[in-house]
Amino acid sequence: MELNFDDVTRYGALLIEGSIFTVVVCVAAGLVGLCLAILFAEGQRRAARALRILIRAYVEFIRNTPFIVQLFFIFFGLPSAGVKIDANTAAFLALTLNVSAYFTEIVRGALETTPKGQYEAGAALGLRPRQVFFHVVLRPALAKVWPALVSQFTLVFLGSAAMSQISAEDLTFAGQFIQSRTFRAFEVYIVVTLIYAGLALAIRSLLLLSGGRLFPWLRGAR
Amino acid sequence: MRQFTDWQITTLLLDAAVWTVVLSLIAFVGGALLGLVVTVMRVSGKKPLERLSAGFIAAVQSIPLLMLIFLCFFGPAVVGVEISPWVAAATALILFAAAFLAEIWRSSIQAVPRGQWEAGKALGLRFLQVFRDIVAPQALRLAVPPTVGFSVQVVKGTALTSIIGFVELTKAGTMLNNVTFRPFFVFAVVALVYFALCYPLSYASRLLERRLASR
Numbered sequence: 001m002e003l004n005f006d007d008v009t010r011y012g013a014l015l016i017e018g019s020i021f022t023v024v025v026c027v028a029a030g031l032v033g034l035c036l037a038i039l040f041a042e043g044q045r046r047a048a049r050a051l052r053i054l055i056r057a058y059v060e061f062i063r064n065t066p067f068i069v070q071l072f073f074i075f076f077g078l079p080s081a082g083v084k085i086d087a088n089t090a091a092f093l094a095l096t097l098n099v100s101a102y103f104t105e106i107v108r109g110a111l112e113t114t115p116k117g118q119y120e121a122g123a124a125l126g127l128r129p130r131q132v133f134f135h136v137v138l139r140p141a142l143a144k145v146w147p148a149l150v151s152q153f154t155l156v157f158l159g160s161a162a163m164s165q166i167s168a169e170d171l172t173f174a175g176q177f178i179q180s181r182t183f184r185a186f187e188v189y190i191v192v193t194l195i196y197a198g199l200a201l202a203i204r205s206l207l208l209l210s211g212g213r214l215f216p217w218l219r220g221a222r
Numbered sequence: 223m224r225q226f227t228d229w230q231i232t233t234l235l236l237d238a239a240v241w242t243v244v245l246s247l248i249a250f251v252g253g254a255l256l257g258l259v260v261t262v263m264r265v266s267g268k269k270p271l272e273r274l275s276a277g278f279i280a281a282v283q284s285i286p287l288l289m290l291i292f293l294c295f296f297g298p299a300v301v302g303v304e305i306s307p308w309v310a311a312a313t314a315l316i317l318f319a320a321a322f323l324a325e326i327w328r329s330s331i332q333a334v335p336r337g338q339w340e341a342g343k344a345l346g347l348r349f350l351q352v353f354r355d356i357v358a359p360q361a362l363r364l365a366v367p368p369t370v371g372f373s374v375q376v377v378k379g380t381a382l383t384s385i386i387g388f389v390e391l392t393k394a395g396t397m398l399n400n401v402t403f404r405p406f407f408v409f410a411v412v413a414l415v416y417f418a419l420c421y422p423l424s425y426a427s428r429l430l431e432r433r434l435a436s437r
Contacts, residue, residue: 002300003300060417060421060424061413061417063374063424064374064378064416064417064420064421064424065378065413065416065417065420066378066379066381066382066392066416067378067381068381068382068384068385068392069381069392069395069409069412069413069416070413072392072395072396072399072405072409072412073405073406073409073410073413076399076405076409077405077406077409077410080403080404080405080406081406158284158285158286158287159286159287160286161286161287161288161289162288162382162385164288165385172286172288172289185292185296185299186293186296186297186299186300189289189292189293189296190293192289193285193286193289193290193292193293196284196285196286196289197281197284197285200284200285201284
């Protein structure tokens with residue numbers, strides 16, 4: 001047995017580019033996904049019945065099918081319907097839809113357990129319904145489920161490796177490219193795996209830490 | 223380009239789905255057995271065993287499943303062992319399931335009051351006896367809903383084994399798409415089959431959880 005990492009380190013720049021792409025696309029998908037999730041979660045509580053059922057079906061369908069199939073459906077399916085889409089955009093789109101469904105479940109749970117008195121207290125302070133929702137209901141609700149959102153995001157981040165399969169230029173894609181040039185499959189994937197683990201740890205800690213900034217009243221409570 | 227009827231495509235995909243089911247079952251059963259060992263080590267109270275199992279769980283949970291599959295597939299080649307996609311896929315998924323199940327079961331066990339362990343020990347029972355006869359039955363009740371819920375992740379995880387060339391539902395989908403050029407239809411059927419496999423499990427998990435909560 002002989003491991004040789006020289007070939008891998010020669011392609012270090014590619015791995016860095018791939019890592020940046022993975023992080024950027026995941027964070028962007030996470031942000032857009034969270035906005036969608038808030039919309040869907042609130043929609044599921046208040047919208048017309050037909051729309052509620054539609055959101056429910058969307059969430060269940062995404063959660064009960066593999067991410068890679070969603071990727072293929074979007075990347076191969078949309079062009080056949082006349083919509084031109086490149087691999088990177090398709091990956092971002094699929095990732096956003098995927099994360100939005102998981103986040104919807106989490107946010108909905110948080111909104112559902114918000115006591116009615118909280119809405120009433122907001123109204124009693126003379127706040128308009130929108131202000132009540134954003135400041136009195138949503139923010140504490142997100143604070144409550146922040147750790148769950150962070151865990152889910154970490155899972156989605158690790159799952160994002162599948163986007164290499166539609167040739168989106170992520171970290172795994174970089175790994176596969178280097179492997180095809182050097183035939184050092186094991187060494188390449190060991191390095192890529194370690195980068196993923198490091199990034200996941202960093203993102204997780206950073207997000208948990210930023211929870212304290214976003215929701216300052218939680219500081220010291222935990 | 224070959225012509226396939228909708229029905230032919232669907233039956234071909236259903237044939238391939240059998241392998242998705244077989245691989246899921248192997249991964250889940252194998253993962254449960256290994257996961258049980260890891261769980262027992264994790265709560266054994268012996269520091270080296272606890273560290274080893276905690277390290278295993280943390281390692282698997284912090285890397286992409288796809289990388290685990292790649293490492294299981296390409297790793298043995300380094301020491302000169304050829305391994306089939308089938309064995310690599312099963313090995314990776316078993317490790318994956320074992321780590322997540324062990325973590326689920328550890329938290330269920332820790333939810334059982336400490337006094338139960340102490341009472342068992344006071345009766346002169348040994349560690350494995352206390353675990354098997356006193357703690358595990360109580361923890362089991364808590365563990366069932368999330369365990370069933372996790373099985374969905376196993377089924378979905380098998381889709382990634384298509385990447386190393388194991389022919390299951392997703393691989394059959396990409397192959398059929400390549401010859402028919404009908405991505406919408408093919409991947410819609412693929413997705414529906416996964417949904418048909420996973421949704422009952424998700425639903426059962428939620429039902430069990432609600433039943434547990436209402437007790």
